[in-house]
Amino acid sequence: MNDAADSAQDDGAPEPPPALRPRRKGIYILPNLFTLAALFGGFYAIVMAMNGRFEQAAIGVFCAMVLDSLDGRVARLTHTQSAFGEQMDSLSDMVSFGAAPALIVYEWALKGLGKPGWIAAFVYCACAALRLARFNTNIAVVDRRFFQGLPSPAAAALVTGFIFVMNDAGFVEGVRDTPWLVWLTWGITLYAGLTMVTNAPFYSFKDLSLRRSVPFVVIVAIVLFIALINLHVPIMLFLLFVLYGLSGYVMYVWRRVKGKPVSVIATSTDEPDEAGLHR
Template sequence: MATFPRRRKPSVPKAKGGKLSRFSKIGRQRLDADGNPMRRRGIYLLPNAFTTAALFCGFYAIVMAMNQRFEHAGWAIFIAMILDGLDGRIARLTNTQSEFGAQYDSLADMVSFGAAPALVIYEWSLRGLGKFGWLAAFVYCAAAALRLARFNTNIEVVDKRFFQGLPSPAAAAMVAGFVLMMTDLGFSGTELPWISWCIALFAGLTMVTNVPFYSFKDVNFRKSVPFIVVFLIALALALVSIDPPKVLMPLFVIYGLSGYAVYAWRLAKGKPVNIVQSADEPVDPSERR
């Protein structure tokens, strides 16, 4: 009776001492030079669908601004902000993080939180200022691009508890929230050109500062929290639901000023204000999408 040789199982490359070489201990996930898991290069449907939806909202905001429908444009930016907060979390929960997803997310953010808010504030209020108007809008747009580029390059060396400069979604929410609040109060953009100019410049320049802004990334929602925390979250949701246009703008203005307060407090206490960590204290790579 004929016999056939058994099929040999593929072996995982090993280094000296029997340890896995350039592969993680779990499966065959490749490691980089520092021993961190390498990000996959595939394209995954679920997280990128949320990124595409956020990109659509940014594009929709631009179209609405060009058609003088600024309320629709403002809400589209806020919806893009929500979707942008979901895509990375979904990628981590479903273990579908990839280099493509990270790059695609940055490009979508540039449209939704860079170009769209700049065009909305320009069409709503800054057009009448001529060169000063489009210059402020351009400063905001360029600052958003620089902020996103710096985030991508510094993500492994920045303290995960803080953002380096105002995050672009928060800056976009400040601009869009101002348009929504003033529109809800019955003001026209032509009545507030210089206030809009200051808002655009403040949001843009704050994005490219080194001022630390709390990121809330160290908040673990899976662990038990004090009752007061649950109460404050419920109170915040109730306040926003009462009159969103009049509540969202002040909230993001407070957040935009909070970074300067933290900076001044750390400076007064003699604590380091630089949130960029040294090479021997890298940020947890799992925080990166």
């Protein structure tokens, strides 16, 4: 009797609802296409360096820089930002602006130095990884007007831009037989790497808006700037990144002399554009 009653109760009880399957998150195509193209630029640069075609390797890194500057803007314009895209962008940057420049400069000049050569290349690569990790963890508290340390694309431009200029000057073969050039390359590699992990403030240009009206003289200045670049593209581009690579230290010293805070870590996450920066 009891078994029959229990069976009747079981038959009348409502069945539990089926477990909901977690919704799969899709991947936005357009911004990640730019990121993959930037990653290909870094991979292409490594392959060209392995084949001794260092000018093409430098061009690959510069193309990766342009594409890297576009993927985030495309994501914001099309409202396709995602956590996946942020992680993908960091991994692409590590290849294109961390591993690629280190391998290119090692194959071009540092290989003949033995341990000092590969140590300098490794320091650059490791500093690029540290810089990207710090950027990802501090992104919510850093004043958006400045970068904390030299950005990895600018560091890559310093290293590969120097190779581009030297190749254009005729130092295509026999670089390792020119001691002053080898050691100058060694110094530039270490400078670029270590500057990435400093606290020097480098202007980010993120507060510039193309939608704002500007005086007519600004347009004239842009025209003159383009004309100067075209005088000699490799040298002018390299000088441009040299000036930017020094600007952070100039800003640091200037703010110290004026008695102003030099840290780019904002004192409040509620006001990322605040004027005051703590030390």
